[in-house]
Amino acid sequence: MPELPEVETMRRGLQPIVGRRIERIEKPRSRYKPLVMRPGLATLRRRLVGQRIVEVGRLGKRLVFRTDGDDRLVVHPRMAGIVLLDRPPDERHVRLRIWLAGRPAHAVIVWDRRGLGTVELFTDEQFARWRSEGSVGPDALEITLAQLRQRLQSSRREVKVALLDQRAVAGIGNLYASEILHVARIHPRQRCDRLDADQWRRLHRAMRRVLREAIRLEGSTLADGTYRSALNREGAYQSRHRVYQKAGQVCPSCRQARIERMVQGQRSTFFCPRCQPLR
Numbered sequence: 219m220p221e222l223p224e225v226e227t228m229r230r231g232l233q234p235i236v237g238r239r240i241e242r243i244e245k246p247r248s249r250y251k252p253l254v255m256r257p258g259l260a261t262l263r264r265r266l267v268g269q270r271i272v273e274v275g276r277l278g279k280r281l282v283f284r285t286d287g288d289d290r291l292v293v294h295p296r297m298a299g300i301v302l303l304d305r306p307p308d309e310r311h312v313r314l315r316i317w318l319a320g321r322p323a324h325a326v327i328v329w330d331r332r333g334l335g336t337v338e339l340f341t342d343e344q345f346a347r348w349r350s351e352g353s354v355g356p357d358a359l360e361i362t363l364a365q366l367r368q369r370l371q372s373s374r375r376e377v378k379v380a381l382l383d384q385r386a387v388a389g390i391g392n393l394y395a396s397e398i399l400h401v402a403r404i405h406p407r408q409r410c411d412r413l414d415a416d417q418w419r420r421l422h423r424a425m426r427r428v429l430r431e432a433i434r435l436e437g438s439t440l441a442d443g444t445y446r447s448a449l450n451r452e453g454a455y456q457s458r459h460r461v462y463q464k465a466g467q468v469c470p471s472c473r474q475a476r477i478e479r480m481v482q483g484q485r486s487t488f489f490c491p492r493c494q495p496l497r
């Protein structure tokens with residue numbers, strides 16, 4: 219968390235800043251764990267102030283701000299970060315404020331409750347090199363069925379674990395992996411190399427369906443309240459979750475079995491044993 223739908227919602231909310239020039243970068247004093255920032259603040263200021271933001275894009279679970287100097291500022295919110303326009307949930311966890319020139323006065327705010335996020339600045343060349351290393355695979359909304367199979371079908375990993383691998387497919391995290399596998403009617407422990415053609419088709423379709431539904435509802439704000447859109451609103455997809463954090467409740471799909479929780483790779487997985495039998 220935040221995953222693809224939440225970061226995509228932030229990206230959409232940040233579109234009003236496209237075309238604006240960076241006027242000032244401020245790093246408020248904070249007694250909390252500082253974000254990883256590469257390069258440091260002084261270099262960030264020297265290179266970015268005066269540049270115009272020409273695009274706010276998304277790469278998996280990261281936001282990418284491209285400037286007219288072809289620099290890329292890549293913000294990875296990781297566990298508890300948000301990037302918003304103007305109004306943060308509180309001042310204590312504001313880690314960076316990027317003030318923009320012109321009217322209305324706007325600042326891009328990097329807020330992070332746990333300080334686990336990262337902010338990195340790349341030149342065009344560095345960005346291309348980083349992309350070519352393949353640490354971020356094709357986007358989960360854009361990957362084709364053939365690409366998905368080609369990347370995962372010889373893997374012996376359990377499908378839930380493989381879906382979290384950002385090198386294979388980018389954007390899916392722990393929450394949406396459980397939801398997607400439920401819609402696809404696939405057991406989370408099933409090995410990738412044992413999925414048949416029909417299961418691959420269902421998995422691919424479920425990925426797009428769940429992620430698009432979640433984007434339409436502006437993502438999921440969980441009980442901890444951390445995730446907010448760029449306009450500091452809550453998402454609404456949490457009310458549509460089918461299995462995530464619903465252990466013990468009756469499955470909304472079959473209305474017979476109860477949702478179970480198990481642990482895979484130290485993360486909780488939720489599934490319905492009736493709708494998602496292990497083959």
Ligand SMILES: [Zn+2]
Nearest residue numbers: 469472490493
């Ligand atoms: Zn069920």
